[in-house]
Amino acid sequence: KAGVTQTPRYLIKTRGQQVTLSCSPISGHRSVSWYQQTPGQGLQFLFEYFSETQRNKGNFPGRFSGRQFSNSRSEMNVSTLELGDSALYLCASSLVQGPSTDTQYFGPGTRLTVL
């Protein structure tokens, strides 16, 4: 069974631009979560989607948004990019909502660099 895939793997943008990252969960998984990983702030939860609905959200500004499609694929969008948005963005999928009830499987991440 294929794992979680994220595209693109690497991305370079300039300040003020916007970016869309994509995550394809493991087949059959309905929950997708997004995390931001930076050297300064570590791993931080962005949001979780289940059955096309945002179920939980972390403490990020409104420039960060996401959505989930009927096939469970998810996208996250960051508008008006800032230098501090440079990070590794990780996506994780699970069968059901929440890691306490089911194992989350992580993708390899998208490395975003903002210049």
Next chain:
Amino acid sequence: AQSVTQLDSQVPVFEEAPVELRCNYSSSVSVYLFWYVQYPNQGLQLLLKYLSGSTLVKGINGFEAEFNKSQTSFHLRKPSVHISDTAEYFCAVHTDKLIFGTGTRLQVFP
């Protein structure tokens, strides 16, 4: 608010030696606890998790962890490490979302 503290940012150890990676959490409610490993240029992989029941949890790759409610700790242990265990290890707590510690870099030397 929940938080996770990983007391050691780096742990150097020789191959075949035992290792303990420390994790303390704070929470006013029941929590679920996790350890993840991240190899270079890869995503996170679940090592083990504590949801309830036995306080000693066994995971993959020979790792185990013990949940200690009175000390609010969830330390990760391995009796004999290998070079291939060199990676970043993250402790996490889940109530309504996953909150990660800052990570511990385990460096195994030959």
